[in-house]
Amino acid sequence: MSKAVRIERHGGPQEMRVVDVQVGEPGPGEVRIRHYAVGLNFIDVYQRTGLYPFPMPLQLGMEGAGVIEAVGEGVTHLRAGDRAAYASNPPGAYCEVRVMPAQCVCRLPDAISFETGAAMMLKGLTAQYLLKKARPVEGLEPGDHVLFHAAAGGVGLIACQWARALGLRLIGTAGSDAKCQLALDNGAAHAINYAREDFAARVKEITGGKGVKVVYDSVGKDTWDQSLDCLRPFGLMASFGNASGPVPPFAPGLLGAKGSLYVTRQTLFSHIATREATQAMADDLFAVVAGGQVNIRIAQRYPLAEVQQAHRDLEARKTTGSTILTP
Ligand SMILES: NC(=O)c1ccc[n+]([C@@H]2O[C@H](COP(=O)([O-])OP(=O)(O)OC[C@H]3O[C@@H](n4cnc5c(N)ncnc54)[C@H](OP(=O)(O)O)[C@@H]3O)[C@@H](O)[C@H]2O)c1
Numbered sequence: 229m230s231k232a233v234r235i236e237r238h239g240g241p242q243e244m245r246v247v248d249v250q251v252g253e254p255g256p257g258e259v260r261i262r263h264y265a266v267g268l269n270f271i272d273v274y275q276r277t278g279l280y281p282f283p284m285p286l287q288l289g290m291e292g293a294g295v296i297e298a299v300g301e302g303v304t305h306l307r308a309g310d311r312a313a314y315a316s317n318p319p320g321a322y323c324e325v326r327v328m329p330a331q332c333v334c335r336l337p338d339a340i341s342f343e344t345g346a347a348m349m350l351k352g353l354t355a356q357y358l359l360k361k362a363r364p365v366e367g368l369e370p371g372d373h374v375l376f377h378a379a380a381g382g383v384g385l386i387a388c389q390w391a392r393a394l395g396l397r398l399i400g401t402a403g404s405d406a407k408c409q410l411a412l413d414n415g416a417a418h419a420i421n422y423a424r425e426d427f428a429a430r431v432k433e434i435t436g437g438k439g440v441k442v443v444y445d446s447v448g449k450d451t452w453d454q455s456l457d458c459l460r461p462f463g464l465m466a467s468f469g470n471a472s473g474p475v476p477p478f479a480p481g482l483l484g485a486k487g488s489l490y491v492t493r494q495t496l497f498s499h500i501a502t503r504e505a506t507q508a509m510a511d512d513l514f515a516v517v518a519g520g521q522v523n524i525r526i527a528q529r530y531p532l533a534e535v536q537q538a539h540r541d542l543e544a545r546k547t548t549g550s551t552i553l554t555p
Contacts, residue, residue: 231555233322233535234285238278241539244288246532251325254300259330261312265346266321267291268530268538268551269382270446270471275319276539279470282319289321289553293336293345303330305503311336313345315353317497322535324555331503334510339518347550348386348524350496352513353506354468355386357499359394360512362492364441364464370395373440375431375458377447378471379416380407382550385525387444388415393521399434401427401451403545410548414525428457435460439487442466449473461487468494525549 230251235243254260272288274280293313296306306312316332336345359368368374374391378384379400391398392415400411401422408419418434420427431440439460445451446469456465467475483489500506516522528551530538541547 230324230326231532232287232320232324232326233289233532234287235276236285238276238281241276241536243276244535244539246535249287249323251327254298254303254327254330256301257303257330258300258327259296259303259306259312259333260298260325260327261292261294261333262297262325263292263294263321263323263346263555264342265293266323266532266553266555267315267346267348267350268542268553269350270469270542271350272319273539273543274470279474287320287322289323290317290319291315291346291350292321293342293349296333297325299330305507306330306333306335311338311342313340313342313349315350315496315500322532322553324532332500332506334507337514337518340514343526343552344517344524346552347382347526348513348517349510351382351550352386352517352522352524353500353509354383354496355390356509356513357494357496358444358466358468359387359390359396361499362442362464362466362494365462365490366441368394368396368441371397373397373399373417373435375399375401375427375440375443375455376416377401377422377443377445377451377455379411379419380548382547383446384411385414385549386522389522390516391415392417393516399431399440407548414523422451426454427451428454431458439463444468446470447472448475452476452478456482456486456489459487459489461489463487463489465489465491466494467491526552528552529554
């Protein structure tokens with residue numbers, strides 16, 4: 229048996245209940261993992277509210293770290309007793325122990341703690357593909373400016389540090405002066421408080437009127453229009469989330485008028501569709517974390533039983549960096 233957080237219908241944080249669930253043996257291609265820490269992500273909110281709908285009942289959670297208890301037939305990269313961490317579909321990480329597909333579960337290097345593993349897999353692999361794979365047509369070189377919204381958040385603080393390690397000049401936005409300072413402390417070259425400043429005007433000022441090569445936008449509805457005004461010609465709008473609500477439909481002609489822009493909307497789950505791709509990205513992440521270029525900042529911890537409060541704080545923009553739930 230395992231304690232697990234489930235919803236019976238889409239809705240607010242109050243829909244999440246801790247229940248006892250039966251956990252069986254892993255089938256072919258599966259493992260059973262006992263969690264030491266579980267990651268909290270904004271995607272959990274979308275799945276809870278129904279913005280990303282799922283059949284009910286739904287056990288939430290996409291990220292965790294712990295010890296492998298058993299492996300199913302055909303699993304060769306893990307064995308019982310291994311320390312492991314993952315970001316993965318299907319949801320179900322909000323629990324003590326679960327059976328899940330082994331494909332996205334990676335052995336966790338000894339130098340990385342369970343808490344750090346749970347705090348970094350989904351967010352860190354996302355920062356990895358954004359900075360290294362979602363590339364503008366003109367490429368990215370050290371010294372280039374990029375704009376990253378919600379820079380003091382979970383994905384944001386990892387991106388600030390990784391961008392600095394790559395030599396990029398990341399302009400971060402955040403909703404308060406304290407969050408802006410946090411982004412600067414973590415490697416952002418500039419920070420803009422978009423709650424009170426016109427961020428498009430500030431980006432033009434910082435870049436001497438040129439604009440940035442890429443905007444990484446996970447805020448969505450509230451930042452979309454102005455974000456397009458931050459790009460230089462042939463720049464890339466990399467939309468990857470909807471914290472303020474989904475981006476409304478737009479006319480492609482707008483992209484021509486604003487400088488022959490490109491738009492991409494990617495998800496981590498396309499990038500980690502194979503074991504090989506997942507491991508290659510994870511190895512890259514493990515190297516920058518173990519090497520000290522990226523420090524995973526866990527700014528909030530909640531017992532699993534207090535998951536409702538964790539969601540409320542995340543949605544109310546009260547959190548910074550990563551948040552973990554402890555089973
Ligand atoms: N597509 C992908 O592959 C992928 C993967 C991982 C994450 N994501 C997306 O990346 C974003 C960051 O994820 P995360 O888990 O690290 O969360 P997070 O950044 O720690 O939290 C979201 C942040 O968004 C900002 N925000 C702006 N408007 C908001 C609003 N109306 N309501 C709530 N927050 C608002 C807040 O920062 P400020 O107060 O500073 O504005 C808030 O702290 C999310 O949108 C998530 O869905 C996408």
